[in-house]
Amino acid sequence: MRVHQTESLTLAGSVAAIGAFDGVHRGHQTVIREMVRKSRSEGVPSVVYTFNPPPRAYFQGAQTLTNPDEKVQLLKDLGVDYVVMAKFDEAYLQRTPNNFIKELSMINPKSVIVGDDFRFGNKRAGDVALLRRHFPVRLMNPVCCAEGERISSTRIRELILQGKQEQALPLLGWT
Ligand SMILES: Cc1cc2nc3c(=O)[nH]c(=O)nc-3n(C[C@H](O)[C@H](O)[C@H](O)COP(=O)(O)O)c2cc1C
Numbered sequence: 233m234r235v236h237q238t239e240s241l242t243l244a245g246s247v248a249a250i251g252a253f254d255g256v257h258r259g260h261q262t263v264i265r266e267m268v269r270k271s272r273s274e275g276v277p278s279v280v281y282t283f284n285p286p287p288r289a290y291f292q293g294a295q296t297l298t299n300p301d302e303k304v305q306l307l308k309d310l311g312v313d314y315v316v317m318a319k320f321d322e323a324y325l326q327r328t329p330n331n332f333i334k335e336l337s338m339i340n341p342k343s344v345i346v347g348d349d350f351r352f353g354n355k356r357a358g359d360v361a362l363l364r365r366h367f368p369v370r371l372m373n374p375v376c377c378a379e380g381e382r383i384s385s386t387r388i389r390e391l392i393l394q395g396k397q398e399q400a401l402p403l404l405g406w407t
């Protein structure tokens with residue numbers, strides 16, 4: 233697996249998943265396994281496009297669940313071919329939605345997986361409807377825990393802050 237900086241990857245075709253992926257928890261793992269399966273069936277490489285630090289750490293000071301090296305290792309274990317690790321800083325935040333779309337065009341995605349609330353570009357101006365005008369976009373069904381709640385990095389961070397490691401670990405599902 234290869235790790236790229238933003239705008240340094242070009243591919244003739246790909247299947248991509250975009251998001252913070254902090255913790256690479258069980259919900260993320262389902263998304264990524266599906267992306268890897270699709271990329272193999274289409275005969276193109278799989279790409280995870282992610283951010284360092286995760287936007288919630290940058291804006292809200294959230295404690296991260298994984299550092300960049302840990303995230304990359306977990307993605308590698310899931311069979312991902314390429315990771316784009318965008319440096320999420322003041323300059324990156326200024327980029328327009330169209331500028332981000334231009335960057336994504338460089339990897340020619342046959343399918344892009346994002347969350348239904350995915351936003352991109354300065355002041356979160358770009359949304360799924362805009363992305364859909366440029367690429368085939370796929371949304372995944374939520375993966376929930378036994379109690380029925382959607383698994384999220386936010387939920388896992390809260391459990392860890394409350395000292396409930398024994399509840400957090402099964403949601404991460406790293407074994
Ligand atoms: C090019 C680009 C610029 C962004 N600029 C902003 C911004 O100005 N303000 C903001 O709150 N989030 C910004 N974001 C972050 C997104 O709102 C969002 O958190 C990110 O795409 C991660 O998606 P996820 O929440 O589905 O994991 C930007 C994202 C991208 C890709």
Ligand SMILES: Nc1ncnc2c1ncn2[C@@H]1O[C@H](COP(=O)(O)OP(=O)(O)OP(=O)(O)O)[C@@H](O)[C@H]1O
Nearest residue numbers: 251252253254259346347373374375383384385386
């Ligand atoms: N429980 C889940 N089930 C299915 N897909 C998920 C789940 N959690 C996250 N995803 C997907 O993984 C990708 C990255 O999501 P993201 O990193 O924003 O997850 P999150 O856990 O909701 O994060 P946060 O709690 O920090 O907002 C998106 O495509 C999102 O829809």
